[in-house]
Amino acid sequence: MQYEAVIGLEVHAELQTNSKMFCGCPVVDATIAEPNTAVCPVCSGMPGVLPVVNQKAVEYALRVALALNCEVAHTSIFARKNYFYPDLPKGYQISQYEQPLAENGELIIDTPQGEKTVRIRRVHMEEDTGKLTHVIPEQGDPYSLVDLNRSGVSLLEIVSEPDLSTPEEVTAYASGLRDMVRTLGVNSGDMEKGVIRFEANVSIRPIGSKELGTRVEIKNLNTFRGMERAIRYEFQRQAALLDGGLPVIQETLGWDETAGVTYSQRGKEEAHDYRYFPEPDLPPLVVEKAWIDEIRAQLPELPRARMLRIQQQYNLTLEEARMLASDVDTMNFFEDCIQIDPSIPPRTVANWIIGQLFAWFNSSGESITSMKIQAQDLVELLHFLQSNRINQSTAKSVLDTMLQTGRNANTIVSEQGLEQVSDLNMIVKLINQVLEENPDQVQAYLNGKENLENWFFGQVMRLAGGKANPQLVKTTLKQALTQLQESKTEKN
Amino acid sequence: MSNLSDLSVRQALKLLQNGDISSVEVTQSYLDRIQTVEPQIKAFITLTPELAIAQAKSADQLRKNNPLEDLPALLGLPIAVKDVLALQNVRCTCGSRILENFIPPYTATTVQRLLDAGVVILGKTNTDEFAMGSSTENSAYQTTHNPWNQAHVPGGSSGGSAAAVSAGMAPIALGSDTGGSVRQPASFCGITGLKPTYGRVSRFGLIAYGSSLDSVGIFSRSAKDLAVIFEQIAGRDPKDATSMDIPVPGIHLNSNTDLTGVRIGVPKEYFITGIQTDVEKNVRTAIQHFESLGAQIVEISLPHTEYALPVYYLIATAEASANLARFDGVRYGYSAEETSLWERFKHSRGRGFGSEVKRRIMLGTYALSAGYYDAYYGQAQKVRTLIKRDFEQAFEHVDAIATPVAPTTAFKIGEHTNDPLAMYLEDIFTLPTNLAGVPGLAFPVGFDHQGLPVGMQLMGPHFKEETLLKLVHAYQLSTQWHKSMPDL
Ligand SMILES: [Zn+2]
Numbered sequence: 017m018q019y020e021a022v023i024g025l026e027v028h029a030e031l032q033t034n035s036k037m038f039c040g041c042p043v044v045d046a047t048i049a050e051p052n053t054a055v056c057p058v059c060s061g062m063p064g065v066l067p068v069v070n071q072k073a074v075e076y077a078l079r080v081a082l083a084l085n086c087e088v089a090h091t092s093i094f095a096r097k098n099y100f101y102p103d104l105p106k107g108y109q110i111s112q113y114e115q116p117l118a119e120n121g122e123l124i125i126d127t128p129q130g131e132k133t134v135r136i137r138r139v140h141m142e143e144d145t146g147k148l149t150h151v152i153p154e155q156g157d158p159y160s161l162v163d164l165n166r167s168g169v170s171l172l173e174i175v176s177e178p179d180l181s182t183p184e185e186v187t188a189y190a191s192g193l194r195d196m197v198r199t200l201g202v203n204s205g206d207m208e209k210g211v212i213r214f215e216a217n218v219s220i221r222p223i224g225s226k227e228l229g230t231r232v233e234i235k236n237l238n239t240f241r242g243m244e245r246a247i248r249y250e251f252q253r254q255a256a257l258l259d260g261g262l263p264v265i266q267e268t269l270g271w272d273e274t275a276g277v278t279y280s281q282r283g284k285e286e287a288h289d290y291r292y293f294p295e296p297d298l299p300p301l302v303v304e305k306a307w308i309d310e311i312r313a314q315l316p317e318l319p320r321a322r323m324l325r326i327q328q329q330y331n332l333t334l335e336e337a338r339m340l341a342s343d344v345d346t347m348n349f350f351e352d353c354i355q356i357d358p359s360i361p362p363r364t365v366a367n368w369i370i371g372q373l374f375a376w377f378n379s380s381g382e383s384i385t386s387m388k389i390q391a392q393d394l395v396e397l398l399h400f401l402q403s404n405r406i407n408q409s410t411a412k413s414v415l416d417t418m419l420q421t422g423r424n425a426n427t428i429v430s431e432q433g434l435e436q437v438s439d440l441n442m443i444v445k446l447i448n449q450v451l452e453e454n455p456d457q458v459q460a461y462l463n464g465k466e467n468l469e470n471w472f473f474g475q476v477m478r479l480a481g482g483k484a485n486p487q488l489v490k491t492t493l494k495q496a497l498t499q500l501q502e503s504k505t506e507k508n
Numbered sequence: 509m510s511n512l513s514d515l516s517v518r519q520a521l522k523l524l525q526n527g528d529i530s531s532v533e534v535t536q537s538y539l540d541r542i543q544t545v546e547p548q549i550k551a552f553i554t555l556t557p558e559l560a561i562a563q564a565k566s567a568d569q570l571r572k573n574n575p576l577e578d579l580p581a582l583l584g585l586p587i588a589v590k591d592v593l594a595l596q597n598v599r600c601t602c603g604s605r606i607l608e609n610f611i612p613p614y615t616a617t618t619v620q621r622l623l624d625a626g627v628v629i630l631g632k633t634n635t636d637e638f639a640m641g642s643s644t645e646n647s648a649y650q651t652t653h654n655p656w657n658q659a660h661v662p663g664g665s666s667g668g669s670a671a672a673v674s675a676g677m678a679p680i681a682l683g684s685d686t687g688g689s690v691r692q693p694a695s696f697c698g699i700t701g702l703k704p705t706y707g708r709v710s711r712f713g714l715i716a717y718g719s720s721l722d723s724v725g726i727f728s729r730s731a732k733d734l735a736v737i738f739e740q741i742a743g744r745d746p747k748d749a750t751s752m753d754i755p756v757p758g759i760h761l762n763s764n765t766d767l768t769g770v771r772i773g774v775p776k777e778y779f780i781t782g783i784q785t786d787v788e789k790n791v792r793t794a795i796q797h798f799e800s801l802g803a804q805i806v807e808i809s810l811p812h813t814e815y816a817l818p819v820y821y822l823i824a825t826a827e828a829s830a831n832l833a834r835f836d837g838v839r840y841g842y843s844a845e846e847t848s849l850w851e852r853f854k855h856s857r858g859r860g861f862g863s864e865v866k867r868r869i870m871l872g873t874y875a876l877s878a879g880y881y882d883a884y885y886g887q888a889q890k891v892r893t894l895i896k897r898d899f900e901q902a903f904e905h906v907d908a909i910a911t912p913v914a915p916t917t918a919f920k921i922g923e924h925t926n927d928p929l930a931m932y933l934e935d936i937f938t939l940p941t942n943l944a945g946v947p948g949l950a951f952p953v954g955f956d957h958q959g960l961p962v963g964m965q966l967m968g969p970h971f972k973e974e975t976l977l978k979l980v981h982a983y984q985l986s987t988q989w990h991k992s993m994p995d996l
Contacts, residue, residue: 057614061834063607064594064616064715068749096830098876102849107833157847162838291876293885296720296827298749 019220019255022228023186023247024137024178026215027193028171029203030144031076037143037170038067038110044165046147047209051163059143059168061105066297069094073141073170076202077117078303078311080172081139083196083318086121091302092140094295099288102162103146111142111173113292117301123176123196124320125188126338134189135177144169172202178217178228183244183251190214190240195319195344207238214243219264220254229254230264234278236271246271250278322347330354330362339370345384352391353398360398368394372412376419388422397425405429406436407486438485440492443476446484447496450475461497462504469497512537514993517585517679517733524584525576531584535564535628538586542630542677545996548658550650551672553591553601555631560586563628570626581740583626588678590669591632592639593619593724594713602715603635603647603665606835606842606860616713617748618682618724618741625740630678634668637862638832639684639717641665642692642934645925646864653921654696655994656960660918663693663934666727670697673727675996680737681727686718687820688914688938690725691950695913695963698952700980700990701727702734703938705971706945707752710745716831718824721942730990731951731980735759738973752971759974765982768802772966772979773906777813778937783915790954790962791912794983798910801982806906810898815891816940817932822875822888823943829872835860867928892943899944903969908979911937913950913963941967949976952989961992 035042039058057065081088095113121136146167152158174193180186194212197203204211219231234250237243254264268287269278317325319341326347327337340350346369353365373394377383397418401411406429414428429435437443450472451458461468476489512534515523523529539557546552567584589595592602594612601607615623623629636646644652644667652667654660655675662671666683670693673681683690685703694701703725714724724741728734744753774795779788799805837843837856844855861869875884902909914934924931941948946967953964968976984990 057612060839062612062614062840063602063610063834064592064600064612064713065614066712066748066750068747098830098833100833100836100853102838105834105839107836108830160849289878291830291873291878291881293826293830293876293881296718296750297716 017255017259018223019251019258020223021181021247021251022178022219022221022231023180024217025176025180025186025189026217027174027190028213028215029080029174029193029197030211031073031170031172031202032204032211033070033072033076033170035070035072036168037070037073037141038168041168043169045209046163046166049165051161051165054165055167059105060164061107067110067295069298069301070170074117074301074303075311076170076200077139077141077172078308079200079202079315080174080197081118081121082308082312083200083315084118084121084123084136084139084174086118086136086139088118088303088308089115090304091115091300092117093300094141094298095292096295097142098291101145102160103148103167105146105164105167109143109145110295110298111292112140116140117303123189123192125185125192127182127185127188132179132185134179137175137177139172139174142171142173143167144171172197178219178231183247186216186247187240187244190243191343192319198344199316199319201316210238213238216243216247218247218250218254220251220258229258230266232264232266232278233268234271235268235281238273242271242273245276246278249276253278319344319347326350330366332363332366336363336366336370339374340366343384349384349391353395356392356395357399360395360402364398364402365394368398368415372415376416380419382419387419389418393418393424400425400429404436404438404485404487406434407482410434410436410482434483436483436485437480438488440488443480443484443488443492444496446476446479447472447489447493450479451496451500458500462501469493472497514676515679516729517736520585520679521582521736524571527571531564531567531571531628532561534584535560535586535630538630538678541675545655545675545677548653548996549655549671549675549677550652551633551662551668551675551677552588552631553603553634553647553649553668554599556598556629559598560628560630567626567628580624580626582622582736584628585626585680586628586630586678587622588630588633588669588672588681589619590666590681590683591635592684592715592717593682594715595619595629595632598629598632600632600715601649602639603637603644603649604861604865605648606837606856607840608648608842610841612713614713616724617710617745619713621741622682622737633666633672633681636665636667637865638715638828639665639686639689639722640828640864640868642688642931643919643921643924644668645921646862648862651921654918654960655996656698657918657958659920660960661696661921663696663914663918665689665693666725667693667696669727670694670699670701673697673699673729674994676993679728680733683725683727684714684717685723685725685938685942685948686721686824687942688935690723690727691938691948691963691965692914692934694727694950695952695961695965696918698961698963698989698992698994699727700730700734700949700951700984701725702738702973702976703941703948704738704742704973705947706942707750708742708754708756708947708971708973710741710748710751712745712747716827718827719831720827721820721824723942730984731949731977732761732984734949735761735977735981738977742973754971757974759977761978761981763985765985766802767798767979767982770803770908770979771806771906772798772803773806773808773902773909775808775810775813775902775909775911777810778911780915783912784917784956786956787912787915787917787962790956791910791964794953794964795910797983797987798979801986803979808902808906808909810895810902810909810940812891812894812898813940816895816943817936819888819891819895820935820939820943821871821932822884823892825868825872826875826885827872829869829876832861832865832869864928895940896944899940899946899967899969907968907972907975909967911965911967913937913965917956917958917960917962937965946970947973947976949973949980951980951983952992953987954989955992961989
């Protein structure tokens with residue numbers, strides 16, 4: 017049977033405010049900071065202390081909600097989500113349940129079939145938990161360490177409708193959201209540090225069916241690649257079950273990146289009863305329209321609008337603009353290049369990014385942010401090309417060296433003597449040498465084998481070690497050959 | 509100066525200001541009194557005599573070096589604090605084994621405001637465990653004895669604070685009131701106790717029982733003394749998001765006892781069968797006294813009163829079930845000696861909590877559970893709204909509502925310990941105010957045939973503590989009940 021996947025995504029993004037959601041503790045990089053140093057009685061769950069809402073976190077959350085075109089609730093309610101776990105010091109997490117901050121938004125993504133609107137069901141605020149490190153010593157019993165630095169950091173949960181149907185769409189949506197929160201300045205998008213985390217709900221159904229299948233929830237998806245693999249794996253696993261006449265079981269799964277498989281974390285019968293109820297320590301959160309208007313007016317240019325502007329402003333094709341808009345960093349890189357040297361045609365910059373850099377990323381596994389060169393460096397290289405000091409093929413190999421070593425174009429060109437020869441006398445000399453050394457080919461050319469012109473061109477370039485200005489070689493060679501033909505005609 | 513402990517707060521402050529006595533003398537006289545009567549009464553879980561003397565010395569020093577107008581309002585005045593309010597570096601047990609050795613690194617806002625006003629702290633008073641109870645019998649440490657008759661309970665949960673003031677061991681004490689825990693022990697011990705409006709006084713540092721119901725309250729001998737303390741602790745606290753930014757009036761209580769123009773409502777639902785005859789008789793007499801002072805007495809109805817008890821026990825226990833989840837024996841408090849993590853969690857809680865606390869955690873957990881939420885917690889919230897509306901509608905017609913504080917006077921120690929429902933009924937007249945969030949004031953209006961005090965309650969509209977204090981002040985100017993002291 018042919019199946020299609022029905023996928024929804026839950027995204028948790030930390031709101032990187034200076035202080036935590038409900039106390040004054042600083043938000044620190046949990047991967048670097050000494051454990052339990054950004055902790056106070058509130059975020060460590062001491063008795064008698066009370067939470068106070070961080071207004072900046074609400075502002076950040078509203079930025080995201082508005083950028084996703086959500087309806088913001090005038091009054092939303094914080095709720096206690098009760099469960100017992102060592103990383104949750106109060107025994108409940110302050111979250112939002114029945115009346116979330118915002119609902120009914122959307123994010124537009126690009127698919128091979130064109131644009132697709134993914135509906136956002138809700139956006140709500142909550143606090144992060146602490147972090148557990150499980151230690152298995154060589155001797156003695158295993159134990160776990162609790163770090164509460166992350167406990168109480170503001171977290172935004174963005175829940176989509178199950179509108180996604182392929183792993184590629186899931187990635188497009190996830191990276192679109194990641195770009196959005198980064199553009200809005202509320203989250204670094206640093207997936208390795210866990211500041212943005214993804215969970216997927218996946219079910220499958222026979223193509224054409226309207227009914228939803230039993231869904232599973234996949235947790236710990238830490239990379240886009242892992243997310244795609246996990247969803248692909250889960251699709252096949254569920255299809256095999258259904259084909260074999262077996263039911264899909266509703267459960268929570270983990271993703272084992274190394275083994276490339278999903279594994280059961282918790283069955284339906286073990287599902288938590290979170291016993292949500294309104295948080296009595298916090299009054300309802302009221303967001304006045306004036307505040308919404310103010311935040312909306314201050315929203316920066318959003319990724320999709322930016323892509324359309326880039327396409328028009330720089331006269332690119334939609335496909336080129338889409339490629340550049342694959343993430344915010346690429347758009348930044350592109351516009352940085354143009355700003356550094358507006359004399360380089362934007363399309364040239366675009367083509368070098370899309371052609372050369374993307375190819376490098378594919379082969380090396382690097383990215384626009386991890387690579388060794390900056391916008392300034394690409395501009396310098398293109399400047400060499402633009403002023404005919406090197407040719408296209410030299411430029412490509414110089415770029416490869418730059419990407420591999422991080423050295424700049426100027427150094428590489430001068431060290432390796434790659435600067436192109438545009439001296440006419442020199443080029444005439446080289447052409448003459450080639451013609452003199454190859455009398456047979458000259459004869460054949462004069463006898464009408466005119467495509468030998470390309471062969472002569474290649475010989476000249478080879479003699480020049482690839483550094484000769486190809487345009488100049490071409491025209492000068494043409495002149496020399498024409499002269500030979502004319503003198504032959506005269507002799508006849 | 510042997511009778512220092514009989515002084516009113518205003519008298520004591522006057523003597524301190526005039527330099528007639530020092531804070532060390534006042535403090536020492538209360539410590540002496542504690543030494544004499546505390547072995548019988550058992551009002552304190554933790555006494556802090558060294559801290560008290562040190563604070564008194566620095567108060568005297570401050571007074572010596574500064575002009576009167578620069579001195580804080582309560583400089584040198586000793587107080588007692590219920591052991592559910594945090595005081596930095598002094599252990600805070602909540603009457604529970606699970607917090608036996610808990611030393612909070614912070615101070616409750618109410619306590620801090622009084623410290624800033626110059627008070628001296630005598631100690632932390634006994635309470636039912638986590639303020640769950642009406643007699644202090646649920647304290648893991650001791651049962652406090654009623655100073656009027658030591659075979660009887662002092663009421664609860666703030667029974668330690670009430671008994672301390674009643675027995676002359678402190679002129680003032682802080683308590684907490686979630687369903688009557690200030691007013692009922694005030695009534696049982698023959699003193700005056702205020703539960704302010706919810707949101708009027710910060711809850712920061714008050715170890716939570718039912719967060720939407722908890723208020724920090726005050727015990728003293730008279731409305732006049734309460735007003736002095738209330739002014740200091742009331743008002744918005746940035747550390748408590750539920751505290752309200754509503755100005756606190758300076759409360760001026762004068763010698764005018766004319767209550768002409770004041771309307772006092774008497775709800776028929778509060779004079780029910782089962783109420784002790786002596787209680788009803790004394791309360792009715794007191795109501796007549798208000799009438800004689802010029803107040804107009806109006807019969808009113810609070811029709812949803814009968815639902816207040818079940819609604820209270822669903823909401824308070826639901827909130828408590830979450831509030832008490834943090835006590836896991838990991839970061840502080842009692843920790844069972846088990847090697848496995850989950851065993852440690854289970855046994856720390858199993859041995860650390862007493863049976864009433866466990867009963868309420870289970871009740872609350874059940875009320876919030878999937879499949880039961882709508883029928884219990886959800887329904888209780890709806891009825892709570894109706895109870896609130898009862899009060900709002902009543903206060904359109906009256907300035908205050910007069911009722912008994914409790915259906916009985918202080919019962920015997922052990923009388924209700926095997927009957928939780930009978931114990932819960934003790935709060936039947938006090939808990940509607942917590943559900944509605946309105947203020948309530950309890951004060952003595954006579955004695956029953958056994959010589960135990962009878963208390964009356966006045967309830968007022970939100971943020972109208974001043975009205976209640978003025979009414980009771982007028983009553984106390986023209987009666988003597990509040991001046992009666994137990995013979996110890
Ligand atoms: Zn903190």
